[in-house]
Amino acid sequence: MKKAENQNRHIYWNPYFGGFLLGLLILFTFYITGRGLGASGALKSSVVTVVNQVSPEHSETNAYYSKFLKDSNSPMNNWLVFEALGVILGAFLSGALTGRIQWQTQHSPKITARRRLVFALIGGLLFGFGAQIARGCTSGAALSGISMMATAGFISMLTIFGTGYLVAYFFRKNWI
């Protein structure tokens, strides 16, 4: 029991304070780059690049991929890619400063690590798919959208969290 407690010991900040800082960060991003943040864009660029490397014919004829393939400019040459790189580095630094760097899968004591990973994979697939339909994920569509007072931003935010609450009832056994 002691070990489990130790494993799930969190040295996190207050989430409300984190949210406040995130708001400041978005303001700062708008001030510096003139646009909002995004997280799924980097992944999308990577996918487009890989597909384009493997099969250029397919990516050029495909209606979705061809949008991102401008002539002679690689989709990796996108500021979102470097933003994601920075997020990884920053997360690593903050983890190092709080001594949280270790190989572990965080999961409820009631389920196995494998089950947690499988569910995370399914959730990630659904979210990635949805983010591409909605033209953006929580940060790209909802956060940046709301900070610009865009209706779509409010709708995505409400939908993301509303659906989350609804679906959580069925999957609550995985956590509590």
Added chain:
Amino acid sequence: MQEELFISGRNIPKIDPSLEVWHFPISLYLFLGGMAAGIIFFASLFTILGKENKVQTAIKPAMIIVLFALSIGLIALFYDLTHKLYVWRLYTTIRVESPMSWGAWVLLFVTVASFLWVFSYFSELFPKWSIKTGWLKSFERYLINHRKQLAIILLPLSIILGIYTGILLSAFNARPLWNNAILGPLFLVSGLSTGAACIILFSRDHIERKLFSKIDLALIIIELALIAHMLMGMYAGSAVQLEALDILIRGEYTVMFFVFVIILGLIFPALLESIELLGFKVPVVIPALLILIGGLLFRMVMIEAGQLTRYLY
């Protein structure tokens, strides 16, 4: 599709108007040679200082890495040669004014001396394979007794090996990006820091890791200062050098250079190493690997970008 047409009155095959002759093997060799020079430098330095017991990794396992690095580097150089059968001609002459001649000879001596070095530790490294033959045994004993002399020979050789890679490039007057005096010391410092990173990577000894982390941190700071000096020197240069600078600061290789070499290969690992020295827990593999990758990418950027610059316009 980017095409380039230029008309030159000169026609020296493989030199001018050829634009790109050196590719990845050369960058790989420069990286491996620099790293080997770094490891040899530390191993021989601590041996001369009589502190071998403090740096067990640097003098034994890391020197085996050196053998592999030098061998792979030499294979890469050989692979790059157009006339492979004439490789022996490099060893028929000594030209004091030619960096390549220096490199060829120094590489020969360093490789032989490194093999002797590892052989002198053979019984310690592989206690199960004891040497049976009589003359080999006495040869090993001779080497063990003369390790310090070997280190005294290797120390200057390793510095020459580390610095010549940069001098070699800066001797090309026709390539404005390479033609600066800082490249030699810069490649030497970069080689020393990749060597230290390699030792950190293989070290199991906490004290030794800490020591090399400190050394590495100092070297990274020096390297950043030298890079800044190189860029400032080009900024104060003529039009061709300004053009060369443009490739690095607002051109084709800017992202590679700043994001992957300077931020990911120098600043970020330096940050990680310093917070580690302050007592936070960081997996030491990460900064060490980042420094090694950064060192390789730095050579690649310099080689590729250098060949884009020329005096032909």
